[in-house]
Amino acid sequence: MSEDPVRSVLWMVRGSWITMALRAACVLGIFDVLDGPLVEDEVAARTDTDPPTLSRLLRSLSDLGLVERVAPDAYRNTALGATLREDHPSRLRDLVLMQATLPNLAAWHALDEAVRSGSGVYESVNGLPSWEHLARDPEAQRMFNAAMARRGSGQVAALLTATDLSGASTIVDVGGGRGAMLTGLLEALPSLHGVLADQPAMAAEAEAVFAAAGLGDRTTCVPSDFFRSLPGGGDVYTIANVLHDWDDADAVRILRTVRAAVPDHARLLVVEHVLDAPGRSFEELREVHLVDLHMLVMFGARERTQAEYDELLVDAGFTASTRGATGTDWNVLEARPAAETAE
Ligand SMILES: C[S@@+](CC[C@H](N)C(=O)[O-])C[C@H]1O[C@@H](n2cnc3c(N)ncnc32)[C@H](O)[C@@H]1O
Known part of the structure; x- marks a missing residue:
């Protein structure tokens, strides 16, 4: 960061332009063709772009450290640019595309309104709630699902570190998306059966994902x-990155539905980024704080401290939680049906 405060803030002002430059490069497939050095004309030919104009975009991508100029007229990806390739395991490209959709940007444009009112703005700005928008727009839904699924491996690592799942027989993942987390758990624990409960379109997508992973006979997808x-009958219930999408009243409603399904002997594992979990780096916290604002504009929702999650859990009939160490930026809060501990 520059020592000149005006320059430093000017750089922040350019943030949305940078996101758009990333989006353009992802859409054009620039990072996908630059895994080795390539002259600009060849990049233009392969990405179907106007050579002199592409050169201007490459110049800025180079300033950002995403590509490097290896000869006067040739570029290749840096390690940063490589994370935006379509085949990169981070799936960051999906996140760029999802975050840069016009409805999402329009919601952020009304952040001031959200801060004044304390409520979400997505619906007032875009005419319908975000979930409904996704349900009506298959491409937006695909981008959202892909962006969510990219976090599955981190969630699995957190769960396997935080708690002992070796004795579990049936795990029910509430709002499990396209099944990335459940797939990882089933691969790690061969005797486990998985039940994925999500909205009908998502449950259908998860079914296809499980079949493709050879897990069709160990999974049940329940449109919910x-x-x-x-669905009842599980001995472990997981709910990952769902509660932060909802305000307190709706989060308690969801947890009450979970409570009604959870047998008394079972346990609930809430996987989230808990605001006051110890040991977070500055970068991790900065990320959680920005995602908290994203939850505000998108859903009128929020990230929470463990005490705030506990209030919701207790209100819905669970015990207050214990938090296991995860060694990742994901946190796992474990709670049980309150009646069991009261005995
Ligand atoms: C932020 S995503 C989290 C997905 C996944 N658990 C993860 O961590 O990647 C929230 C999930 O909640 C699901 N969802 C939203 N409303 C729902 C509802 N009324 N009933 C069931 N699932 C719902 C969405 O379809 C989506 O898969």
Whole structure:
């Protein structure tokens, strides 16, 4: 950062332009063709772009450290640029595309309104709630699902470190998306059966993902509305990165539905980025704080401290939670049906 405060803030002002430069480069497939050095004309030919204009974009991508100029007219990806390739395991490209959709940007544009009112703005700005928008727009839904699924391995690592799942027989993942986390758990624990409960379109997508991973016979996908009812019979229930999408009243409603489904002997594992979990780096905290604002504009929702999650859990009929060490930026809060501990 520059020592001149005006220059430093000017750089922050350019943040949205940088996101758009990343988006353009991802959409054009620039990082996908630059895994080795390539002259600009060849990059233009392979990405179907106007050579002199592409050169201007490459210049800025180089300033950002995403590509490097290896000859006067040739570039290749840096390690940073390589993370935005379509085949990179981080799936960061999906996140760029999801975050840069116009409805999402429009919601952020009304952050001031959200801070004034304390409520979400996505619906007032875009005319319908984010979940409904996704349900009506298959491409937006695909980008969202892919962006969510990219976190599965981190969630699995956190769960396996925080708690002993070796004795579990059936795990029910509430709002499990396309099944990335459950896939990882089933691969790590060969005797486990997995039940994925999500909205009908998502449950169908997860079914295809499990079949492709050879896990069709160890999984059941249940189309569900977690405000109404959820599958019973599990001995472990997980709910990952769902509660932060909802305000307190709705989060308690979801947890009450979970409570109604959870047998008394079972346990619930909440996987989230808990705001006051110890040991976070400055970069991790900065990320959680920005995602908290994203939850505000998108859903009128929030990131929470462990005490705030506990309030919701207790209100819904669970014990207060214990937090296991995870060694990752994900946290796992474990709670049980309150009646069991009261005995
Ligand atoms: C932020 S995503 C989290 C997905 C996954 N657990 C993860 O961590 O990547 C929230 C999930 O909640 C699901 N969801 C939203 N409303 C729902 C509802 N009423 N009933 C069931 N699932 C719902 C979405 O379809 C989505 O898969």
